[in-house]
Amino acid sequence: MNAVSPINTPWLSQLSTSSKFLIAGPCSAETKTQVLDIAHQLKAMEVKVMRAGIWKPRTRPGNFEGVGAIGLDWLQQAKKETGLKTAIEVANKTHVELALKADIDIFWVGARSAVSPFIVQEIADALRGTNKIVFVKNPVNPDLALWIGAIERFKQANINYLGAIHRGFSSYEKSLYRNNPEWQVAIDLKAAIPSLPLLVDPSHIAGKRNLLFDITQTAMNLNYDGMMIETHPTPTKAWSDADQQITPKQLSSLLKQLKYRVTDKDEKNFQADLSYFRDKIDVLDQQIINSLGKRMKVAEEAGQLKGKNNVSVLQPERWKNVLNNLIKQGKAIDLSEEFVSKLVKAIHQESVTRQSQIIQSDETNSN
Numbered sequence: 001m002n003a004v005s006p007i008n009t010p011w012l013s014q015l016s017t018s019s020k021f022l023i024a025g026p027c028s029a030e031t032k033t034q035v036l037d038i039a040h041q042l043k044a045m046e047v048k049v050m051r052a053g054i055w056k057p058r059t060r061p062g063n064f065e066g067v068g069a070i071g072l073d074w075l076q077q078a079k080k081e082t083g084l085k086t087a088i089e090v091a092n093k094t095h096v097e098l099a100l101k102a103d104i105d106i107f108w109v110g111a112r113s114a115v116s117p118f119i120v121q122e123i124a125d126a127l128r129g130t131n132k133i134v135f136v137k138n139p140v141n142p143d144l145a146l147w148i149g150a151i152e153r154f155k156q157a158n159i160n161y162l163g164a165i166h167r168g169f170s171s172y173e174k175s176l177y178r179n180n181p182e183w184q185v186a187i188d189l190k191a192a193i194p195s196l197p198l199l200v201d202p203s204h205i206a207g208k209r210n211l212l213f214d215i216t217q218t219a220m221n222l223n224y225d226g227m228m229i230e231t232h233p234t235p236t237k238a239w240s241d242a243d244q245q246i247t248p249k250q251l252s253s254l255l256k257q258l259k260y261r262v263t264d265k266d267e268k269n270f271q272a273d274l275s276y277f278r279d280k281i282d283v284l285d286q287q288i289i290n291s292l293g294k295r296m297k298v299a300e301e302a303g304q305l306k307g308k309n310n311v312s313v314l315q316p317e318r319w320k321n322v323l324n325n326l327i328k329q330g331k332a333i334d335l336s337e338e339f340v341s342k343l344v345k346a347i348h349q350e351s352v353t354r355q356s357q358i359i360q361s362d363e364t365n366s367n
């Protein structure tokens with residue numbers, strides 16, 4: 001493994017595996033044998049924290065919804081036999097109370113619960129006064145304020161060992177991922193609360209095994225503090241999320257391949273070379289912003305002309321051509337369709353808004 005930047009959160013670093021905080025274990029606790037089997041395998045790999053879903057929020061009824069409280073006994077036994085810390089998702093007060101009785105060490109709030117301030121508050125109140133570790137997964141929709149709000153509720157309940165888990169965001173459109181990563185949301189969270197430990201949950205972002213490595217590596221490139229990776233003795237036979245789980249052996253090889261990055265390097269040549277690139281980027285950024293400013297001015301002039309002639313702002317044919325031409329041009333210089341499309345749609349939206357405003361204000365002035 002390469003140079004590693006240590007986690008600067010003592011409670012987290014104590015539980016880390018190879019300098020990153022790792023939670024591994026099955027999506028769901030299925031049987032006592034399965035829980036004990038995976039616990040011993042993880043222990044042998046020096047994993048320190050084991051997960052196992054006890055209550056599973058499923059999108060549609062009829063799927064396996066978890067074994068329920070009996071699974072807590074199995075986790076307790078696994079902890080006794082291996083010394084592993086145990087981590088589960090809780091979604092209401094009863095879950096918390098049962099989990100506290102079973103001496104669960106780490107709790108997380110799932111993405112579906114994180115969207116509801118009522119649920120989050122209920123869980124925070126139930127954990128108040130304990131010294132448990134709590135992670136808040138991102139809400140299913142990319143709403144940073146909602147994510148931060150949920151974290152604040154635990155802070156206010158005096159939970160001191162707090163972190164966030166990035167599991168990706170639901171989308172209506174079909175995508176490569178089960179949940180789109182939208183890395184920028186997590187980057188913004190890190191900027192808003194720099195001291196908050198951040199884990200990636202590649203299993204839920206990916207939805208399939210073959211994407212796990214790339215997602216985890218991207219998170220390491222962004223200096224996440226750790227990861228939660230679903231690990232099952234026989235993934236293809238798993239009772240839930242079979243496509244995204246891996247064996248302990250596969251986990252071990254994934255961890256070996258990962259490159260961990262340092263946050264910075266105080267070395268002259270490196271700093272000089274990086275400055276060279278940054279200067280170039282600054283110049284290009286200025287050009288982009290200047291061009292966008294100029295483009296908006298021209299769009300406003302087009303808007304004035306449309307206003308005078310009582311023509312609608314939105315011109316679907318022209319817009320379709322603008323988008324398609326730029327996607328084509330972008331592809332020729334290695335810009336992905338997804339990226340160009342997002343960028344050009346944002347520009348068009350602003351252009352249309354500005355044209356509408358100008359038409360409106362011209363009409364108000366002439367009245």
Ligand SMILES: C=C(O[C@@H]1C=C(C(=O)O)C=C[C@H]1O)C(=O)O
Nearest residue numbers: 302313314315318319322348351
């Ligand atoms: C600028 C125009 O108005 C709108 C904005 C466009 C743009 O910003 O590229 C394109 C088409 C219209 O929907 C135009 O009609 O060309």
